Amino acid sequence: MNPQVVRVLLRPAPGNAATLVIPATAFAIVTALVLTVVGGAQSFWGWDDEMALIYQVLAAVALVLLVVPLASLGGAAARLSARRRDERLSTLRLLGVTPAGVGTITVVESTLIATAGVVAGGIRRLPPAPPLGLIPVRRRRRGLGAVRLSPAMIAVVCAGAVLLAAVSAILGLRRVIVSPLGVRMRAQVTRVHWVRGVVAVLVVAAAFLTAQAIPALTGAVTITVVLAGIFAGTLAVLNLVGPWALAVFSRSRLKRAQTPERLLAARTVLDDPKAAWRQVGGIAMASFMAVFAGTGVSLMNVMSSSDAGDSNLALVEDMRTGLIITLVASFIMVAASVGVTQASDVLDQRPLHRSLHQLGVPAETVDAARRRAIMSPLLFTALGSALCAGVVVFPLLGITLIVAPVSLVTIMAVLAAGILTVWLSTLATRPLLRRAFAPA
């Protein structure tokens, strides 16, 4: 396509600021978070003692956990780009531009918005936040120098984030149809098979049996390796079983739904359980991690305090700190992704919302329904994942509750704060919805 035409098409349209600002801000926050975590973890790779490998593996796990919600955010941002440009894009299709050409414009635009956010986040993190250097690792405050990223490293991370945004935009657009008559989301009822549930039960049972052997193990390193294996296996199965579990949960909610909000919310989740899972899946992982790793860390803390050296004690404390940082980062990313997805959905349903306004349906009813469609699966997922982790580490959890309740309570408080953050992000798109309902 002629670059001049692309430039004209990418010119911002007036009155759509929120749909630009929301994804750009989300990418800025997420990039700043990733840079913070990378900055905190980078010094681990310079170590070469016996504990170095554990620190490096744990830092890598934390980064991988953050990539999942980042990818989800990229897909949501691309869908939002397509929706906010619907008239322009469908006009282009009328003029004979191919679906691939229109897709290219959308991906370019979405990536440009992401780049603006990523650059803003990168600049924000160029000087590291002073509190970051105060976080002790191996019982020593490392200072700003240790967590400062070089401009080259910041550029690499930012380039990676932009690349991820572009790739997830391409993947995210698979669900969007740009036809000459308009832009709409691909309407398909996605079904999830019960076999997923059976596989999940088997894996959780296997993990539970493996966990029984943990009390017999000695040394923080061995325990960490075994816990990491169980953690990875169960986490993988969470993604498999998540959509199916959400579908079962929402079906039961549907049967009991007596109000319009509850009916709409249950049907929204059932319409596409996989999409619902994509939104809250990050929370499932965070919640699982909170209970699983939180129990392990708290217990090791108690065990190590009696019979371990300084390095083991420091490892346990650092794991707890890392866990809380990863939890906070995960929740902020999920909140950002939820905000962007909600903005896209509101734009997608503008004609429907206009008609509901004409029918006299209060905007509050629709607002309550869409927030319930997020928060209900979110709470179910967070509690379900926590329960799942609790089953796997059942005896350890019981012991931890007795010997180290404060550690567990701290982690649970972080979990609750994270859920609150996501709830707040659902409020951010309320003005868009109100505009669709605004009387002429």
Place this chain on the structure above:
Amino acid sequence: MNDPVLNAHALTKNYGPTRALAGVDAAVHRGESLAIMGASGSGKTTLLHALAGIISPDSGSVAFTSASGERIDVTGQSESVRSRLRRERFGFVFQQGLLIPELTAIENVALALMINGAKRQDAIGPAAAWLQSLGLAWMEDRRIGELSGGQAQRVAIARAQVTGAELIFADEPTGALDSHTSAEVMDALLWSTTGQGRTLVVVTHDPQVAARCTRVLRMRDGVIVDAEVNA
């Protein structure tokens, strides 16, 4: 002719420099089917929106008189009161149906009652009865995407009727349908409105649709230029 159920006086509405309504007087009589015709931009949809309380005119008034004789000044009410009026007293059928795609046919119809405070188990019965009477008994549990255009419009008609609305507004209800389906939808719309003693106001481009109504208003440049009663 019966008493007016709606009475509009000197309605004006401007969108920026465009005058959509330029002092319209109109009355809708109880039990009649009134077609509003005109070219695109003539003001017919704006008139329907003003009559239904969807928009506030810049000047002029609309008064609604219920079957029990209660008189409500539509234009003088707040948005929330007009919203309640629309969901409790009026019914709407749009060109594309504009049903909620995640819900089944019966849930779409029942939702209109639930929005008015009915419990789901109390709303399902009347919704099923309306779907059955419109020939959709076997389609209750289908999602909207699984219905044809004509079937979806009949679900929209059931949704408009299920609350017992006295007055139904339809905006190009057959605009997206072929002529055969269009005739079927008009059969359903007329049977369920004037056939039950209710009142119907239809905005349409289609002369075939207008010919089936008892009265036709023609608009041009925001004013009514012609009114005729069909035989």
